[in-house]
Amino acid sequence: MEIFIKYSLAVIGTLIVAIFVGLWLPGIERKFVHARIQQRIGPPISSPGFMAPLKFFFKETIIPNSPLPRLYNALPLIGLLSIFSILLLLMPELYFLDELATVTAIVGILKIEEVIYVFMGSLSRSIMSLSMPFPDIVKGAKHPDVQRSFLEDLSAMRAFRLIAFGSFPIYIAIFVPVSMAGSIFLSDIVSYQQTQGPILFTLAGVLGAIVFFIGYMILLNEYPFAILKTKADVIEGPYMEYASKYRSYIYITRGLLMFTLGALFSALFLGLPPDILSWGILVNIAVALIFPIFMAIFSAFAPIFTFKQFYPVVVGFSLLGVLSLVIALF
């Protein structure tokens, strides 16, 4: 019984730390990296990540323009829960859940997060494109009888393509530690690193970490990989119709995903899973801070990629990931 209470306290404590750190990450990215590079003062560090979701909680709840408004509003919660469950599975207290505490389970749950974008995109019917009242099908207009689609349908199609190929790098990188440790169980990977030293300090680990970073950026839809929500065509893509508290779930999900992927990295490549009871949690927080900072530096100097640039980058880094897998096996 005592162990049960201790474990549940540890799990809850880790979750709270994760959410708290995750909420500050967008502000750090914006204030300390983007604003510094752009030579301006920038927003207060709490504003973009912490105060914005809090503000949206106090806004009026509206019914979104959607064929299935309730399902549409439920999707961010599903996303949040799936990220939560990844974080839970990473914690050493839950390694007794044999089959669930494996790398494949985590990959599967990450897929949920990606599939949600397809649903979000196809269920959103924003005012900003087709429903804007403007007489554009008038006499003399081109192709008056063509099928018309919303901007969000476009981002749903892109989300579908991202599922197909965009997340290759991160999945390949996740399996580098698996092939080194020879097991898909997280507990085995962690204990392998406690005896053999962190995987990051091997050649395969370094290559895998680079590939993991690119995959991290693609999964987070950060510039330059933000084809789902680029301002140049789809404005905000799948998120267009979220308002009030559902929008703040999106903000929280993003912050938590940043932390969770950082924790995944430190569990797989450094052998330090997120656990509030050990000092290793500081390494988790450090990784969760360093990754967004690198990401922000990269995104501040890059234009948005279209598929013409996206495919070669993904193919190149996937090949690098395969190379590191091969090195890891031998």
Place this chain on the structure above:
Amino acid sequence: MSLKSYSRARAVHAMLVYTGGCNGCDIEIVNAVFSPKFDAEQYKIFLTWNPREADVLIVTGPVTKHNEKPLKEIYDAIPEPKAVIAVGACALMGGVYKNIHGDIPSEEIAGPVDQVIPVDAKVPGCAVRPEDLLAGAVAALPLLLDAK
């Protein structure tokens, strides 16, 4: 200050709708947001293009007849609480386009803005200066903070 007002003051999302003026005010507003010299983000004002995310609607231009309906729809799409800032001489009273021909009614202009949607703060100027715009956004803030 309650947590509600505090969080509202620390993150203001502003949306820009441009309803057919001369582009001057419009570029000055973009300047206020993008130019590192003015940098609206340091005053916690973030530019957004999605009405569902916005708190403050910044309207420029005299509202031509074609723009009347889109402006209303965008205003309706913004969840409460919201504030509207009319920016520039055209948005305030129709500008030269409505007034230069005296009492003859204009066939093109449906505005000014306060005849189409309720306006909370007015920023005069032709074209408005970026500093004035930031001051106007600050003037509309108490409305947002005190709302339910």
Place this chain on the structure above:
Amino acid sequence: MDENDKPKRQEVIETEVTMGTVHSAAIEPYRVRLFVEDEIVRDAEITVGLNHRGIERIMEGLPVEKANSLTEKICGICSNSHIWNSVLVAEKGLGIEIPERASYIRIIMGELERLHSHFLYLAHGNEVLGHETFAMRLFYIRETVMELLRMIGGNRVQYGVSIIGGVRPRCELDLMRIQKISEGMDLIEQKITEFADRFVSDPMIMSRITGVGVLTKKDALRLAATGPTLRSTGVDLDLRRDMEIYDPFEFDVITQEDGDVKSNLLMRVLEIPESIKIIRQALKNLPSGPITDRSWEMQDTGIIKSYIEVPRGKLLHSYALEEGRVRGSIVRTPSITNIGAMQQACIGNHISDAQLAIVQCDPCFTCTDRAIKITQIQI
């Protein structure tokens, strides 16, 4: 459109994606319908008309001075060009010889305006590219030009410099102003050189803009493109060479070959030093004397036309004077003739590049919404 120039694969158009009238990439209100097949644009239609305020109709019967300052409100980016050309119409009709110093000051203002317009273009282009850092950098450099414009004209956007017979007395360039302008020019030249080096050597940007939004020379001529959009396809046409008041100045007309976004952006980057060159020459050789000639008398004229080269291309103003009032005003702005080029440039690109292809033609939809008559051009 000719029969053989229509998009060949029209039957496979699957869906239409509509952007506008409020959109993040296009700040101005207009609507673009993109007909796409697998995210590749097969045809495009730009619908304008949201900005139509009927300025030509309002101008009818106004006193000419009032009408001139009304033309300034056509566009907030090239306001000086409009009032300059409108004043030129009256001066041509009434036979007024303006003092030489006044025409030098007008040229300085015109070139400063070209600078700020080109910086705005580059910044907007980078914003649509998704490169926020460069966009902010360019807005930062542009601020120098805006300060100079504010110093000379008294306002950041609508500065109303030209009046019939010269320039406004408040726009006199004294020694302090001349010094400030030349300091500003040095600063801008240094900054734009640094920016250009950085921009051209960035592989990510170059791969994003090379070969995108291509407008061929034939299409550009057929669709009556004008200004930098036409020059970027290799046609050497700049009205500044034909304008008499530009005769004392030495400058090169920049042309590019490809007609894609890259050559359009580089066009602007290379035109900025040319404008700086003209301003420096004007400041160096600024003649002394009065800046306004008030001795003219009003008389009735027939319809007078005047063409000048403005940042976006060829601008026409035309009206007749009757008892000091404006009759039959016509304004033909460069952006309206570039609409065909914008639609053509969209075709064949990825949908993310469609807005970029529109932006590369430097659209200004407030200028665009004029009453026009379209005729077929034979080449």
